[in-house]
Amino acid sequence: MCDHDVPVPLNRQQSRLAGKSPHHPRPAGASEVDWNDSLVFLCRRVIVANLERYPPEAFGIVDEDEWESLIRLRHQRTAPKAGSGGLDGTGRIAPALKDPHLSQVEAANPHLAESAIVDWLVWRDCTEFRFRRGGLTRPRALTLPWPLLVKSIRSCGSTLLQTLSAENRQPDPTILKERIDLLMESPMNVPLLQASGIGKMVKEAMRFKYVPDETAAQLKLILNLWKELAASYGVELQSQKSEAATLGGDWIQRAKQDQEDLEQVERCQSWRELFAYLKQREEDRRSSQGKRMREIRQSLSQDRPKVVKVRPTSARQHRILERQPEHKDSNNKMYKLRKEASVVSARRSRASISLKANPPAKKSTGSFGAAVAFAAVSKKSNEAKQRPITLVRMAGAKQMRTAGSASKAVVSRQSVLKHKIVRK
Known part of the structure; x- marks a missing residue:
């Protein structure tokens, strides 16, 4: 067996490209692989x-086609696997290449x-990423x-014409509302009206036969608004009467x-120019x-009113603010009253101080007088306690308590009557 007859193990890349080797002929029906493209x-x-x-200088040897191929591959490899929305509708949250390096x-x-x-x-995603729509940096x-x-405005008009065409007797109200709202919210000026032909x-669209009344009124209002806008910039119109001023x-x-x-946007023919203008606008x-x-x-530092020295109108206010002693006038009544009050207050204060320092001695009573007084008081109290009480019964079952002797506590009714008769 020769050396070339011994089978050699191949990896996946070598087995995929084995058809180009003279020792391993390509099987019939297999696609031809270009070695240059794979490298x-x-x-x-x-x-x-x-x-x-x-x-940045390293890309000077790259031509425009090769640069576009690199950007396509970069955009493809940084794309999200699945999603919606984002910068381009696929869920992308950041551009494929940052704007400083690309610039x-x-x-x-x-x-x-x-x-x-x-x-x-790239530049579209950079613009949408840095300058959000509806914000202060992007009107x-x-x-x-x-x-x-x-x-976009021309496409909106074409869709409106297709929806309101004569063959469509029942136009879709959702599409009509979306297109009319888009025309109302879209910025407009005279060059844009001329370039798009939306007027x-x-x-x-208003001449179609099956146009709803509400839609016709809205289209008429939009047309009048555009006429009023064109007239405000000196464009002569056939009909100068418009309802836009009131509506x-x-x-x-x-x-x-x-x-x-809009004048600046008219000069921006690409996303990179729009990005450059928005960046310059933000810096300005x-x-x-x-x-x-x-x-x-x-x-504020120059025009702010400064507080200067207060100059009162009267000498008395000046003395009060400057905390100066008041001038004493002997003929002033208030001065005399204050002087008298201060003298009386000084006397009282001296008297109170002397009383606190030398309190007066208490007068002592003799022991004999105190004993006599105590005996008299105790005797009266004992007599009041030992004195008997007499119960007198009167007519009508009435009773009366009176002071009497201890031997005769109750007086009968007959004795009382006899006593009354004798006295008579």
Whole structure:
């Protein structure tokens, strides 16, 4: 047996590519594998995994097609497995590449700064990630770049025409409501009306036969609002009469506030340009806010009224504030009263101090007088205790207690009557 007849064990990659070896012929029906493409794919995987670690100047040797292939692979490998919403509707919560590194790469390599693939896959996510819709840093007029804004309004008008076409006798009210609300909330100016042609589409939709009355009234209101907006910027219209002044005053005012942003959006033809404008707008807003706060602090320090020395109108108030002794006038009545009160108070205070220091001695009573007084009091109390009480019975079963001798405690009724007769 020769050496080439001995079977050699192969790994998965070698067995997949064994068809190119002369010693291992490719089986019939197997697909041909390009060695160059497989090696390029492995190199791309390594580069994509460490894309942000390479210096921006290293991508100067890469052409635009190869750069787009790297960005596609990076976007694919960083995509979530499943989900919805997020930055692009797939559940992505962060862009595939950070905007500082991507800005440095495009600044160092101008031939890579015009890629539409990179603009759609990376710069769109960077814009949505850093500047949230509806926030202070991104008003409604800065939602989309100018080509996409024109395309979205034109698509909305086309859908409205298809829904209200003559063949459709029962248009879907949900679709109608969504499209009408989108037209009402969309920013608008004269160049956007001319570029999208939405005014002509709305006029054509109002001529359809099976248009609901409510929808027709809403489309008429939208058309009048656009006419009023165009007239406010000097556009001559055939019919100057409009109901927008009474029905949509708030919309007109809000549309005028969006004109400056719409003028800037008209210059943004891609997501990278919109991102650059939003970034510059945020920096200007912060600098103006800081400047305004510094001016407020300086005006407060300069214009704030300072407290100076109090200058009272009367000499008495000045003496009170300065805590100076009051001038004594002998002819003043209040001064005399205060002087007299102070003298009386001083006398009383001296008398109280002397009494506390030398209290008066108590007068002592003699022992003989005290004994006589005690005996007299005790004798009276004993007589009152030993004196008998006589019970006198009277007519009508009445009784009366009187003081009497101890030998005769009760007096009968007959003796009392006899005593009364003798006295008579």
